Amino acid sequence: MSNLAPKRIASLKTIQEFRTYAQELGITLPCSDTMIVGEKSPLLQPVASARINGRIPGNRWAIQPMEGWDGTTEGGITPDVLRRWGRFGESGAKLVWGEAMAICAEGRANPNQLVLRRENLEGLRQLRKVLEESHQRHFRTVDDLVVGFQLTHSGRFSRPVDKTRLQPRIAYRHPILDVKFGVSGDSAILRDEEIPALIHDYVQAAGVAREAGADFIDLKHCHGYLLHEFLSARTRPGPYGGSLCNRTRLLREIVAAIRASGNPIDIAVRLSVFDFVPYRPNPDQAGGKLLAVGQPEPVVWPYPFAFGASQHHEGEIDLTEPNEFLRICHELGIHWINLTAGSPYYNPHIQRPAAYPPSDGYAPPHDPLIDVARQLRVVRKVKAMAPSGMVFVGSAYSYLQEFLPFVAQAAVAEGWTDLVGIGRMALSYPRCIADAVEGRTLESKLICRTLSDCTTAPRKGLPSGCYPLDPYYAAKPEAALLKKLKRDG
Ligand SMILES: Cc1cc2nc3c(=O)[nH]c(=O)nc-3n(C[C@H](O)[C@H](O)[C@H](O)COP(=O)(O)O)c2cc1C
Numbered sequence: 001m002s003n004l005a006p007k008r009i010a011s012l013k014t015i016q017e018f019r020t021y022a023q024e025l026g027i028t029l030p031c032s033d034t035m036i037v038g039e040k041s042p043l044l045q046p047v048a049s050a051r052i053n054g055r056i057p058g059n060r061w062a063i064q065p066m067e068g069w070d071g072t073t074e075g076g077i078t079p080d081v082l083r084r085w086g087r088f089g090e091s092g093a094k095l096v097w098g099e100a101m102a103i104c105a106e107g108r109a110n111p112n113q114l115v116l117r118r119e120n121l122e123g124l125r126q127l128r129k130v131l132e133e134s135h136q137r138h139f140r141t142v143d144d145l146v147v148g149f150q151l152t153h154s155g156r157f158s159r160p161v162d163k164t165r166l167q168p169r170i171a172y173r174h175p176i177l178d179v180k181f182g183v184s185g186d187s188a189i190l191r192d193e194e195i196p197a198l199i200h201d202y203v204q205a206a207g208v209a210r211e212a213g214a215d216f217i218d219l220k221h222c223h224g225y226l227l228h229e230f231l232s233a234r235t236r237p238g239p240y241g242g243s244l245c246n247r248t249r250l251l252r253e254i255v256a257a258i259r260a261s262g263n264p265i266d267i268a269v270r271l272s273v274f275d276f277v278p279y280r281p282n283p284d285q286a287g288g289k290l291l292a293v294g295q296p297e298p299v300v301w302p303y304p305f306a307f308g309a310s311q312h313h314e315g316e317i318d319l320t321e322p323n324e325f326l327r328i329c330h331e332l333g334i335h336w337i338n339l340t341a342g343s344p345y346y347n348p349h350i351q352r353p354a355a356y357p358p359s360d361g362y363a364p365p366h367d368p369l370i371d372v373a374r375q376l377r378v379v380r381k382v383k384a385m386a387p388s389g390m391v392f393v394g395s396a397y398s399y400l401q402e403f404l405p406f407v408a409q410a411a412v413a414e415g416w417t418d419l420v421g422i423g424r425m426a427l428s429y430p431r432c433i434a435d436a437v438e439g440r441t442l443e444s445k446l447i448c449r450t451l452s453d454c455t456t457a458p459r460k461g462l463p464s465g466c467y468p469l470d471p472y473y474a475a476k477p478e479a480a481l482l483k484k485l486k487r488d489g
């Protein structure tokens with residue numbers, strides 16, 4: 001792995017310079033020389049066969065799930081939530097993989113996360129309505145627009161009442177994360193006897209999602225939240241820990257219970273397909289104004305707590321179990337898979353590569369392009385091994401900035417992924433890909449520079465949003481407050 005000091009993407013002026021730099025870093029990224037504009041664009045060719053709720057998404061880019069920490073404290077919508085969904089409608093993406101919504105109040109990642117409960121039904125219906133209206137206005141039809149809701153229990157990272165206080169529910173005791181996030185004692189462990197109630201919450205949330213107009217639900221298995229943590233519960237005794245069969249029992253039981261309730265909604269999964277050990281700022285560099293460079297926490301090997309990783313070597317991906325997990329999904333009739341990695345709480349650089357780290361993070365341990373390339377490479381590998389009929393959405397494209405559309409086009413044309421998922425770039429510049437495939441020059445002032453304010457703001461108890469580049473957020477009083485909080489450290 002290269003130790004070159006990261007170059008700013010904006011300093012790379014041509015595709016050739018971008019390619020040469022990727023070569024210097026020792027990575028391979030698909031990248032087109034030019035954009036194919038208009039109806040022949042690979043990004044405009046729908047995936048041939050896979051339907052969700054009877055529809056095929058009309059193109060090959062998706063909006064990634066991105067919550068805003070901006071619902072009501074009852075888990076209902078607000079004008080900011082509606083604005084975000086309206087902007088996603090403007091993006092032109094035909095698959096909107098809607099944000100994390102808690103299956104119960106206790107499972108919220110923050111007191112302002114949306115909650116899928118009956119009292120919020122009318123508001124949740126508005127999300128689809130607003131999305132469709134703006135999409136119809138800009139793109140003439142919504143017949144090929146597909147919308148999902150992501151069902152979550154935040155598990156170890158639950159903060160349902162107080163933004164500053166974790167109220168964790170965990171699958172197992174973790175030697176590093178327990179210390180890092182203050183879990184003491186076994187009372188936080190979700191006991192086997194509590195699982196039927198958890199499954200019941202998933203069933204009722206799936207029912208609300210269907211009534212609110214979601215085409216599909218995602219049973220979220222990523223980023224260290226509860227169902228993802230169960231996948232690495234090798235040390236948990238009993239029917240939900242140990243073997244992979246036991247660690248996936250919860251997924252099978254949730255799907256069975258949703259079906260037994262008579263709910264036919266399509267089910268998808270977002271998966272952290274690999275994980276690393278937690279990272280921390282290098283303690284030898286701490287003390288200055290800048291965040292120290294990240295390094296892995298010292299761990300005892302074998303380390304059994306990372307799903308999709310070797311138990312013996314740091315940073316080594318092992319796809320044996322993820323491939324088996326996807327086979328299980330296929331058997332359960334889950335065909336749409338959104339692949340991501342790691343966790344924003346303990347190894348953000350592998351999850352959302354950024355030039356500037358969030359306030360509670362660490363400076364990138366190497367060029368973030370290496371982390372982008374890793375996610376793309378893994379999606380390609382997993383897709384090649386997956387049962388036929390499965391469809392993949394890839395993640396972590398925003399760091400590519402000016403080169404995002406060129407990489408997206410090549411990734412789809414060369415079969416690295418089925419759809420390209422757009423996260424942060426969709427906050428700063430929702431129309432980025434649409435502009436590229438319609439032959440417009442990208443608006444450089446809107447390009448996400450991975451400044452991480454949308455992650456830092458919630459870490460400081462504020463709603464998320466693109467404060468640096470979106471005038472709507474820049475004008476809010478929270479923008480000044482965020483600046484101050486960042487200055488004060
Ligand atoms: C503000 C913010 C909120 C996010 N919320 C979610 C979420 O609700 N569910 C989820 O699975 N991922 C969430 N993510 C992760 C993104 O979906 C995406 O994987 C990540 O940002 C990397 O993609 P990108 O490089 O295109 O930004 C969030 C990311 C950001 C920046």
Ligand code: SF4
Nearest residue numbers: 448450451452454466
């Ligand atoms: S705050 Fe804006 S520029 Fe910064 S990472 Fe988020 S979307 Fe990108």
